[in-house]
Amino acid sequence: MDQTGQPSGNGGSxxxxxxxxxxxxxxxxxxxxILIVCVSLPSKVPITPTSNARKLYQAVEAxxxxxxxxxxxxxxYGSQGENWPQLEALVYxxxxxxxxxxxxxxxxxxxxxxxxxxxxxxxxxxRETGRKIVYGRDWINLGWRMGASGPGATIAVTYKxxxxxxxxxxxxxxxxxxxxxxxxxxxxxxxxxxxxxxVEISYHLEGVYCWIGLIxxxxxxxxxxxxxxAIIAPDAYPYVDSGQLVALIDGYRGAAExxxxxxxxxxxxxxxxxxxxxxxxxxxxxxxxxGNIGYLMSRRRR
Amino acid sequence: xxxxxxxxxAGILFASFAVAPYFFGVIDYYGFGxxxxxxxxxxxxxxxxxxxxxxxxxxxxxxxxxGGMGLYRWWYLTMRPRYWxxxxxxxRGEHPLDPMFFLLFLVPVFGVLWYFMFSxxxxxxxxxxxxxxxxxxTGYTVQQELGKQIGQLKAMAAPLWGxxxxxxxxxxxxxxxxxxxxxxxxxxxxxxxxxxxxDKLAQGGRIAMMIGFGALFGNTVQGRLSxxxxxxxxxxxxxxxxxxxxxxxx
Numbered sequence: 001m002d003q004t005g006q007p008s009g010n011g012g013s014x015x016x017x018x019x020x021x022x023x024x025x026x027x028x029x030x031x032x033x034i035l036i037v038c039v040s041l042p043s044k045v046p047i048t049p050t051s052n053a054r055k056l057y058q059a060v061e062a063x064x065x066x067x068x069x070x071x072x073x074x075x076x077y078g079s080q081g082e083n084w085p086q087l088e089a090l091v092y093x094x095x096x097x098x099x100x101x102x103x104x105x106x107x108x109x110x111x112x113x114x115x116x117x118x119x120x121x122x123x124x125x126x127r128e129t130g131r132k133i134v135y136g137r138d139w140i141n142l143g144w145r146m147g148a149s150g151p152g153a154t155i156a157v158t159y160k161x162x163x164x165x166x167x168x169x170x171x172x173x174x175x176x177x178x179x180x181x182x183x184x185x186x187x188x189x190x191x192x193x194x195x196x197x198x199v200e201i202s203y204h205l206e207g208v209y210c211w212i213g214l215i216x217x218x219x220x221x222x223x224x225x226x227x228x229x230a231i232i233a234p235d236a237y238p239y240v241d242s243g244q245l246v247a248l249i250d251g252y253r254g255a256a257e258x259x260x261x262x263x264x265x266x267x268x269x270x271x272x273x274x275x276x277x278x279x280x281x282x283x284x285x286x287x288x289x290x291g292n293i294g295y296l297m298s299r300r301r302r
Numbered sequence: 303x304x305x306x307x308x309x310x311x312a313g314i315l316f317a318s319f320a321v322a323p324y325f326f327g328v329i330d331y332y333g334f335g336x337x338x339x340x341x342x343x344x345x346x347x348x349x350x351x352x353x354x355x356x357x358x359x360x361x362x363x364x365x366x367x368x369g370g371m372g373l374y375r376w377w378y379l380t381m382r383p384r385y386w387x388x389x390x391x392x393x394r395g396e397h398p399l400d401p402m403f404f405l406l407f408l409v410p411v412f413g414v415l416w417y418f419m420f421s422x423x424x425x426x427x428x429x430x431x432x433x434x435x436x437x438x439x440t441g442y443t444v445q446q447e448l449g450k451q452i453g454q455l456k457a458m459a460a461p462l463w464g465x466x467x468x469x470x471x472x473x474x475x476x477x478x479x480x481x482x483x484x485x486x487x488x489x490x491x492x493x494x495x496x497x498x499x500x501d502k503l504a505q506g507g508r509i510a511m512m513i514g515f516g517a518l519f520g521n522t523v524q525g526r527l528s529x530x531x532x533x534x535x536x537x538x539x540x541x542x543x544x545x546x547x548x549x550x551x552x
Contacts, residue, residue: 007478024350025350026353035530035534035536036534036538038533039534039535078529080529081528081530081531081532081533082528082529084532108375109371114521117520144379145379156439156442156443157438158443209450212450213446213447214442214445214449216449216453217445217449229525230521230525230528231521231522234514234517235518236519239453240456241478242453242456242457243460244450244457250521251521251523272535273528273531273535275484276527277524277528281523283526284523
């Protein structure tokens with residue numbers, strides 16, 4: 001390199017030096033094109049379900065028809081790229097197998113989002129199968145109350161209150177202001193121990209830690225599963241190995257594996273991401289190789 | 303005017319592609335909202351090229367919206383239904399008097415204590431409430447950590463081989479056990495490490511941690527890309543297919 005920072009020397013050397021400092025705007029532009037093309041194409045990437053996806057699949061399958069699965073939706077618009085496919089796949093699985101589920105929101109903004117996702121999925125399911133899904137009998141949305149999102153201690157206080165007496169915590173009202181005591185799905189449900197399984201869909205692990213660290217001490221029988229974003233998933237894997245978590249769905253990949261198990265590949269958002277993820281990963285890999293070859297070649301010429 | 307070219311160009315583009323078609327009935331309200339969202343997404347992405355006024359405008363708009371939503375959430379969803387209305391109803395005698403009701407009068411007192419941190423003379427009053435919350439947080443954290451870590455210890459104390467495990471699970475378990483010991487050894491500073499063996503053990507711990515960090519970093523890249531791909535799915539599915547193809551060219 002010369003004093004102005006430009007590659008110097010003969011043509012070959014300059015080329016390899018240039019490979020180490022590609023303009024970031026060029027990289028973003030190429031990535032933009034790759035992602036647009038990959039997202040537009042139908043997904044052909046083979047997905048093989050791992051043991052974690054199988055464990056959650058088996059746990060949902062084993063849920064008796066008269067029991068309820070609690071889905072804690074502790075995510076927002078920021079992480080919808082990963083949490084949306086996870087939630088949609090789980091709801092679809094519950095619907096096709098006739099499992100009842102209750103939803104709880106982690107944030108004021110999240111509740112309308114996941115409510116819309118579930119209502120759209122329920123409507124599509126009714127159209128496809130002709131089966132009638134009744135709100136209040138087959139599923140319920142309890143909504144959100146202040147405190148469910150916030151720093152660690154706030155979440156812990158909330159989860160404790162939530163786990164102890166759910167109807168009281170929600171003022172005996174659901175998201176649509178219906179009386180909980182008149183909802184058949186809520187008969188026999190008072191606290192967290194009355195649910196068959198709790199699935200925490202989240203972009204952080206505070207909720208998962210509260211379930212396995214705090215609430216499981218009061219209700220040791222509860223099964224807890226996590227559907228979390230990829231960034232925090234490695235921190236949660238030890239809890240699956242120890243049996244504290246029934247299963248862990250890791251980012252879009254976990255969602256795609258789950259979609260494969262329940263036959264939701266065509267509509268699943270996890271499968272649609274697979275193409276683009278593969279394209280982007282190949283591009284990043286090529287950049288890494290180019291940069292390293294450039295470094296080695298320019299050092300050899302020196 | 304020369305200071306804000308990006309903002310002016312963005313405004314003209316937005317007016318041409320979203321406001322005007324909506325005004326003339328080419329697109330419906332959903333189409334207008336989707337195009338508006340697309341402009342915001344592209345505006346945020348424009349930061350990748352360089353810092354610009356359009357990006358700054360959208361950033362400030364987001365902060366403003368978040369602040370407004372926070373206020374709404376604080377008053378309409380929490381303070382009014384759970385505090386103010388309860389206080390009024392009890393004062394009017396609409397419910398049988400609950401002795402716990404009088405605790406509600408303490409809430410503003412506790413709240414005001416936070417503001418004494420701005421006074422040098424009465425700073426100690428703010429420490430009361432900070433101490434209260436620190437104690438609360440510590441109590442919950444200790445209980446939570448114990449619940450988490452005892453489960454981990456119990457799992458680590460299981461037999462390495464045999465039992466109900468499949469052979470592969472046993473191998474997995476042995477690898478995990480060895481890595482746990484190596485990592486713990488790396489952070490064991492009570493005595494001075496001497497000799498090749500001790501150095502190699504500590505080095506093994508470092509390599510184990512680096513593998514863990516590598517997995518973490520790989521997952522981070524995958525996660526960030528997922529969030530980006532979601533926006534591209536929005537641009538292709540909702541903006542291009544649902545609005546541009548369906549509404550503009552239908």
